[in-house]
Structures are given as structure tokens and as C-alpha cells.
Amino acid sequence: MTGSAPAPHRLAQRVAEVVAAIPPGRVLSYKDVAELAECRSPRVIGTLMARNPTGAQLPWWRVVTVQGTLADHLQTEARERYREEGTPLLEDDRHLVRVDMARALWTPETPGA
Numbered sequence: 001m002t003g004s005a006p007a008p009h010r011l012a013q014r015v016a017e018v019v020a021a022i023p024p025g026r027v028l029s030y031k032d033v034a035e036l037a038e039c040r041s042p043r044v045i046g047t048l049m050a051r052n053p054t055g056a057q058l059p060w061w062r063v064v065t066v067q068g069t070l071a072d073h074l075q076t077e078a079r080e081r082y083r084e085e086g087t088p089l090l091e092d093d094r095h096l097v098r099v100d101m102a103r104a105l106w107t108p109e110t111p112g113a
Contacts, residue, residue: 011037011038011044011048012054013054014036014037014038014039015037015039015049016058017037018033018037019049019059019063020056020059022059022062022106024059024085024087025085025086025088026062026087026104026106027062027063027068027087027099027105027106028062028063028105028106029042029064029065029066029101030045030046030063030065030066031066032105033045033063036108049063059081060074061078061081061082064099066101067098067101068090068098068099068100068101069098087104088103088104
């Protein structure tokens with residue numbers, strides 16, 4: 001097919017589907033997304049999300065480290081989004097945002113269960 005964009009890689013599509021399904025106010029870790037998307041490496045998830053080959057508008061702030069953090073340069077925008085969505089937060093002594101993983105971690109329902 002001349003002139004059409006190449007189809008997104010299957011893994012990128014699976015990652016986009018998992019991330020898009022995370023409800024407002026809830027989060028998954030990169031590790032969780034990797035497991036749900038059947039990927040061996042949480043680092044690959046971060047790379048795919050940063051490059052976003054699917055072109056989908058993904059709620060990137062809903063994917064955090066297992067400690068509930070994001071990179072420092074994402075803190076300000078993420079904090080605003082977390083507060084809009086009511087995501088449970090913890091703040092450290094440097095006022096960096098950390099998601100309260102015990103309260104905000106999303107557990108997807110198993111299809112057919």
C-alpha cells in the first residue's frame with residue numbers, strides 16, 4: 001500500500017491498549033504494564049511510551065515506577081493531572097510527587113472471571 005503509514009508494532013499496540021485502559025485516579029507500574037502487555041522488560045515500556053509509535057494520546061502520568069514516582073521533569077504536569085483525577089499522593093520533603101501505590105494501584109479485571 002503506497003502512501004500509508006506502517007502498522008504499529010504489535011507490542012506498542014498492546015502497551016497502548018493497557019495504558020489507555022487505566023482508569024482516572026489509578027496507576028500501574030512500568031513492570032505491571034510489561035506483564036500485562038507480555039513484554040519482558042519494563043524499560044521497553046518506558047521507551048515505547050516516550051516514542052509512542054501508535055500516535056495514541058496515552059495517559060502517561062498513570063504509569064509510574066514501582067515506588068510510585070516519575071522523572072523529575074514530569075513532576076509538575078503529573079501533579080496537576082493527579083490532583084484533577086483524585087489520585088492518592090504522597091509528597092516527600094523535597095515536595096516531589098509520589099503516588100500512594102497502596103491506594104492507587106489498579107488491578108485489571110480478568111476477562112471472563
